[in-house]
Amino acid sequence: MDLIRGLGLVSLLLASLYCHGIEYQYPFDDPYVATVVGTPADWHVRFDQPAPAKHYGLPPVDGKTIPEVFWYQDRMHYALAAQQGEAPLIFVIAGTGAGFDSSKMRLLMNAYYQAGFHVVSLSSPTYANFIATASKSGVPGNLSEDADDLYRVMGRIWEKHRDKLQVSGFYLTGYSLGAANAAFVSRLDEQEQRFGFRKVLLINPPVSLFNSVNRIDAMLSDNLDVNDPASVNKFLARLLDRVAELYIQSERLTLDEDTLYKLYQHGQPKQESLSTLIGMSFRLSSANMIFTSDVMANQGLLKPKNLELGSADSLTDYLKASSRVTFIEYFDDYFLPYFQRQNPALTRDELLEQLSLRPLDSYIRGNDKLAMVTNADDLILAPDEVDYLRNLFGAQAKIFPNGGHCGNLAHPAFVSHITEVMRP
Amino acid sequence: MRWFLKWKFWPLLMAIAVSGCSTTSAIKETPQTPAMQAKVSSNQAYPIDVHDPWERFNRGMYNFNAKFDRYLFIPVVDTYETILPNFVEAGVSNFFSNLGEISNIINSALQLKGTSTVVGVSRLALNTTVGILGLWDPATLIGIYEKKEDFGQALGYWGVGSGPYLVMPILGPSSLRDTAGFATDSLVFNAIDPLNYDDHSNREAPVTGLKTIDARHNVKFRYLQGGTPFEYEKVRYLYLKKREFDILK
Numbered sequence: 216m217d218l219i220r221g222l223g224l225v226s227l228l229l230a231s232l233y234c235h236g237i238e239y240q241y242p243f244d245d246p247y248v249a250t251v252v253g254t255p256a257d258w259h260v261r262f263d264q265p266a267p268a269k270h271y272g273l274p275p276v277d278g279k280t281i282p283e284v285f286w287y288q289d290r291m292h293y294a295l296a297a298q299q300g301e302a303p304l305i306f307v308i309a310g311t312g313a314g315f316d317s318s319k320m321r322l323l324m325n326a327y328y329q330a331g332f333h334v335v336s337l338s339s340p341t342y343a344n345f346i347a348t349a350s351k352s353g354v355p356g357n358l359s360e361d362a363d364d365l366y367r368v369m370g371r372i373w374e375k376h377r378d379k380l381q382v383s384g385f386y387l388t389g390y391s392l393g394a395a396n397a398a399f400v401s402r403l404d405e406q407e408q409r410f411g412f413r414k415v416l417l418i419n420p421p422v423s424l425f426n427s428v429n430r431i432d433a434m435l436s437d438n439l440d441v442n443d444p445a446s447v448n449k450f451l452a453r454l455l456d457r458v459a460e461l462y463i464q465s466e467r468l469t470l471d472e473d474t475l476y477k478l479y480q481h482g483q484p485k486q487e488s489l490s491t492l493i494g495m496s497f498r499l500s501s502a503n504m505i506f507t508s509d510v511m512a513n514q515g516l517l518k519p520k521n522l523e524l525g526s527a528d529s530l531t532d533y534l535k536a537s538s539r540v541t542f543i544e545y546f547d548d549y550f551l552p553y554f555q556r557q558n559p560a561l562t563r564d565e566l567l568e569q570l571s572l573r574p575l576d577s578y579i580r581g582n583d584k585l586a587m588v589t590n591a592d593d594l595i596l597a598p599d600e601v602d603y604l605r606n607l608f609g610a611q612a613k614i615f616p617n618g619g620h621c622g623n624l625a626h627p628a629f630v631s632h633i634t635e636v637m638r639p
Numbered sequence: 640m641r642w643f644l645k646w647k648f649w650p651l652l653m654a655i656a657v658s659g660c661s662t663t664s665a666i667k668e669t670p671q672t673p674a675m676q677a678k679v680s681s682n683q684a685y686p687i688d689v690h691d692p693w694e695r696f697n698r699g700m701y702n703f704n705a706k707f708d709r710y711l712f713i714p715v716v717d718t719y720e721t722i723l724p725n726f727v728e729a730g731v732s733n734f735f736s737n738l739g740e741i742s743n744i745i746n747s748a749l750q751l752k753g754t755s756t757v758v759g760v761s762r763l764a765l766n767t768t769v770g771i772l773g774l775w776d777p778a779t780l781i782g783i784y785e786k787k788e789d790f791g792q793a794l795g796y797w798g799v800g801s802g803p804y805l806v807m808p809i810l811g812p813s814s815l816r817d818t819a820g821f822a823t824d825s826l827v828f829n830a831i832d833p834l835n836y837d838d839h840s841n842r843e844a845p846v847t848g849l850k851t852i853d854a855r856h857n858v859k860f861r862y863l864q865g866g867t868p869f870e871y872e873k874v875r876y877l878y879l880k881k882r883e884f885d886i887l888k
């Protein structure tokens with residue numbers, strides 16, 4: 216009897232595993248480690264073959280002139296991996312500061328291609344190339360304007376390829392900021408009716424951009440005095456020392472996805488250092504965004520207004536200046552004044568409210584079209600924001616116990632989930 | 640690489656690179672200095688600051704290299720990769736890497752690095768014989784990994800600083816020291832003349848062409864893909880840091 220009961224239990228267990236898809240065993244319980252290191256090779260999903268991605272470029276959106284200092288930004292770049300024959304098509308939107316070809320975007324492209332989709336990878340509206348070539352205003356971060364820009368780009372891409380692609384239906388996803396972008400694009404499409412998305416998946420979305428970015432910004436400013444170059448120098452020197460040790464000790468150091476993991480194992484960094492690293496990497500990426508935007512919109516935040524930079528002019532001082540701009544400063548000294556000039560009645564709180572998922576609350580709640588996946592320990596979310604997302608998406612929410620911010624993106628269970636959700 | 644140093648069009652190319660890409664800033668209206676700029680102080684050392692007195696020339700050359708890459712170099716490399724099967728590409732890489740052992744051996748010896756010198760000699764001997772003139776790399780298979788050494792590193796080992804940052808045409812980021820090192824390595828290679836160009840001068844152009852394509856084929860980096868306006872600064876910083884590490888290694 217015991218044996219039979221035992222067997223029964225085992226088969227139940229197996230069945231439950233089967234129902235859950237692949238077992239989720241992600242190695243890092245520390246969200247800082249997860250966010251920095253990602254998914255090491257031993258836990259990494261494997262694809263039969265890489266998606267046959269081709270890179271394309273669209274001319275800049277109407278009326279945009281590209282200044283000489285950005286001479287190379289003459290096309291809006293994106294990638295397409297096309298299936299043979301008829302298939303659903305999915306648009307994937309990158310996270311803050313990331314391009315269409317970043318490693319996370321390549322992972323998502325491979326995942327959806329293997330699941331049978333035509334895949335179009337789009338840069339984030341905060342990516343320099345997108346700001347220069349595809350943003351009407353040149354000032355990124357306003358979710359409904361970014362949705363207009365993205366929607367226009369998606370339409371142009373579809374026009375360009377529609378003759379050669381057999382599409383059975385449209386899908387949409389994005390990670391991090393790209394997830395929030397996807398939700399706004401989805402709502403825009405309800406009015407415009409161009410694609411009629413069957414399913415829209417938000418991967419590790421922020422609830423409030425302002426809160427999320429402030430959390431990341433604090434990781435830098437809590438640990439380091441950015442206004443004191445000596446302290447930045449010291450941190451960088453320590454980091455580079457670790458890299459150098461690893462480089463000098465190892466017979467062969469090939470830079471690949473696992474380099475960070477090796478570095479992590481070698482250096483055993485404190486949480487404080489990891490946190491600083493995340494903040495610093497974010498700050499460098501926001502420096503790209505802020506300077507590009509300032510040049511394109513001629514707002515005079517960093518570059519003197521009306522000064523035309525040449526292609527051989529030094530930008531080193533602009534890099535120094537823009538990497539010191541905190542998010543609050545960007546918001547209060549640049550973003551808010553820009554939108555208040557267009558609409559003097561706009562208050563700070565109203566703008567803050569617009570930069571979040573909350574304006575979409577009634578659109579998302581109870582709507583089976585939109586699904587969401589995140590991690591309970593995602594660094595860009597406060598605990599009450601995780602609860603808000605769980606509540607907002609209801610049955611369409613999936614929350615993994617760990618993984619930090621997009622750290623488990625390449626885990627087989629995560630990949631299996633994000634593709635299963637999209638099954639036509 | 641002799642054509643590289645002697646090529647008569649260099650002055651012309653340099654002129655294009657510098658004049659064509661380095662138009663000075665035109666100011667339409669009086670620019671106002673923004674408040675943010677005042678935050679940058681000139682009397683502090685920033686990590687990103689390096690000795691780059693020829694920055695305007697270097698940026699012109701960087702842009703030239705990016706255009707050369709985009710319109711000529713990468714299309715040629717793409718064609719090369721499309722036409723040839725991977726094992727042939729690997730064979731070509733092994734062949735040139737094996738020739739590079741000559742420079743590794745000499746420069747290891749100059750730095751009194753016994754192990755590296757022995758490794759270089761063993762690799763050269765094994766790969767030239769068992770590896771069929773270097774087309775195959777059995778040395779790596781049995782765990783004797785290449786130790787790259789060049790004359791720039793040897794100079795660095797003996798205390799020569801990098802000198803000003805310098806962007807070389809086509810070859811890209813370098814420094815005054817490393818450019819001098821590169822020139823010396825090329826001269827030494829020509830003096831040893833392992834491919835016997837002296838008797839077969841018709842070999843030199845195609846071999847050098849193939850070597851150049853193979854070198855680009857092995858570097859994944861693509862110029863100015865549009866993610867950052869500060870690529871020049873970042874590449875400059877990383878290049879000089881990596882060279883510091885190379886010299887310590």
